[in-house]
Amino acid sequence: xxxxxxxxxxxxxxxxxxxxxxxxxxxxxxxxxxxxxxxxxxxxxxxxxxxxxxxxxxxxxxxxxxxxxxxxxxxxxxxxxxxxxxxxxxxxxxxxxxxxxxxxxxxxxxxxxxxxxxxxxxxxxxxxxxxxxxxxxxxxxxx
Numbered sequence: 001x002x003x004x005x006x007x008x009x010x011x012x013x014x015x016x017x018x019x020x021x022x023x024x025x026x027x028x029x030x031x032x033x034x035x036x037x038x039x040x041x042x043x044x045x046x047x048x049x050x051x052x053x054x055x056x057x058x059x060x061x062x063x064x065x066x067x068x069x070x071x072x073x074x075x076x077x078x079x080x081x082x083x084x085x086x087x088x089x090x091x092x093x094x095x096x097x098x099x100x101x102x103x104x105x106x107x108x109x110x111x112x113x114x115x116x117x118x119x120x121x122x123x124x125x126x127x128x129x130x131x132x133x134x135x136x137x138x139x140x141x142x143x
Contacts, residue, residue: 004061011054018047036111041091044119049084052126056080059134067137076132083126090118
């Protein structure tokens with residue numbers, strides 16, 4: 001089970017690298033623009049998804065490998081995954097057609113202030129879900 005926990009660490013690390021590449025594209029050699037575009041939004045969302053999933057895999061196989069999830073852990077898991085879905089919806093709102101930025105024919109999709117607030121809030125909800133999952137179970141060896 002330790003190998004799966006290491007896989008969770010690797011997923012989290014890869015997610016962190018994707019988040020950094022999305023937020024700071026200059027570290028990859030790409031010239032940064034004034035605004036945050038669609039590729040950066042998708043990269044940030046993919047990175048955070050990998051980070052949350054990696055954290056959930058790590059906690060499950062490091063601390064609760066031989067146990068079934070209890071109700072509060074299932075709530076934490078669903079809260080984390082729901083946070084990821086809402087982050088994707090908020091981040092891609094302009095692409096999906098219900099965003100707050102008016103799009104002209106020649107402009108790119110942008111991450112507006114309302115969308116950024118929604119993405120950050122959803123990331124926080126997903127992180128709280130991981131914390132709930134981690135602290136609400138009995139550790140291996142506890143009776």
